[in-house]
Amino acid sequence: MKFRPPQAFIGKAETYHLLPLRFRRLPWDQGRVFVSSLAGDWLMMQRSAFERFVGHDLAADDPLLADLQARHLLVLDQSRSSLAPLMSQYRTRKSYLLDGPALHIFVVSLRCHHTCSYCQVSRQQSSATDFDMDANVSALAVDRLFEWPATELTIEFQGGEPLLHFDQVRAITERILARNVTEKRSLRFVVASTLHDLTDSQLSFFKEHRFKLSTSLDGPEWLHNANRPRPERDSYRRTLEGIERGRTALGDDAVSALTTLTKRSLEVPDAIIDEYRKLGFHSISLRPLSPYGFAAKTHDRKGYTTEAFLDFYARALNHLIEVNRSGFRMEETYASLLLSQLLGPFAHGYVDLRSPTGAGFGAVIYDYDGQAYPSDEARMLAAMGDARFALGRVDQPVEQWLASPAMKHLMRAAVAEALPTCSDCAYVPLCGADPIDHFARQGDVVGHRPTSDFCRRQMGLFDLLLQRYDAASTQEREILENWALRSPATEQVEGALNVAA
């Protein structure tokens, strides 16, 4: 048998067509680029090869072609190729579009016994019962909840301190459960609380209805007490007691904690992570300050630049990887979320990183006074005197909320892929639009990306994780991949991220 030479089977690949793609020069290696497809598949390659690819100068036997085709960056022969897998992948990424809001936050009271200087909510004194949600408002809010189509609903109780108005937490939960006998939705309850003053009766109720508890723990005792002062200066001790009581009653996995980072926190990433490890937490959320509420008033004293946050985060990530290498499994929730987008095909439940925006499309907030908002940040802006993002009141049907001026205003800047600069960003298939954050920081829902803290933080974190992944050893890659792909944790991560305790 005689075979023809290879040249008989190949030639210059004149017929390949580009598919929609975006690219970014790697900041740590200007000779290479990160290239992403419409649906967020990606690869890293030499920029010179990328230029040849875009210029249709790749030879048909170039091994890059197979990689590029597998990631839906080109199609070789349109008559024999299907784009269905790419569309399916895109639909999967955007599957949150089909369900409507799944996260429903009930603000049962603005009262709180803390006086945190970074508080992003307009808290009230613990005796100020005028700031409690009343029975009429809560009943109407539950009616609205079931007007949304989502088959899986997360109901989160928030404050202030929601346990200061526990009777309403109980009443709303029971009303939802009674209604759900016929609605048959899948329900998940979360309470965001300091966990101070938890009673046996409350714990028993939480256990019966499989509540998750989310609390705030800012790090070691000196840091936590400085950030979250109480008159008795015992916030740390009370928080630890609450965590322990919650774990004993509900199980270890039912209690999660979040860290809010002040300027002081940035100096001690290792100490914060070690505190969580000491307490047996397998996840930590390192959250930067928000530009709302009391945090806005104290920003000069407590705040910091995005660059300082990213520098902190890089040190924290290194320490976390070392902790994992030593045998203790522990993830950072936001890193897990971004890695799940980089390394996995699925949509996520985190409302602040969606396109179209999760505000109003992924989450709804029912405030204590009967006002409804598309996000917690919109509620905070209203508390600061700007109610432009208020959807309406709980005695109006949700159709009216969706047609409200607030939603029209949001929709102007809701799709990241259509925003200036974002539209060309290689990370945009994995990122989201946050028009309310841009309005709060820049006075405009569209915003200006070169000066956007949101954009710098997102780009910085994607770059950092990608660079770390690029240079990682096999063991380190496994650690990062575990953060991204362990599905039960991912669900918990999203829940934790959506909670603002």
Add this chain to the structure above:
Amino acid sequence: MQGFKIMLERRLFSDEVVARAAHRYTHFFGVELLSSDIEIGIVLTPHDGVQIPADLKSRFLNDALDERLRESVRIETADTHRELIQAALREASPRRAASTA
């Protein structure tokens, strides 16, 4: 402070490419676009307190080359891009509108 001028050959870079590249510098610089029949360019004037980096010209040229590549991709894929998204998200169209259509 005096601005930093960079000129490019118009036959190599479109107005849009240069404008998109220049937009990336609006954090630290005031940007003025210049245009003639044979050249297009910019003047970057640093905001107060901003130092002009030594490699500013090469950075801008790299960005302009990248924007030129993006323009090529955009031209080739714009129609496919639109059709793919419309097809992929057809089921997300409002049901009510579909049923009355």
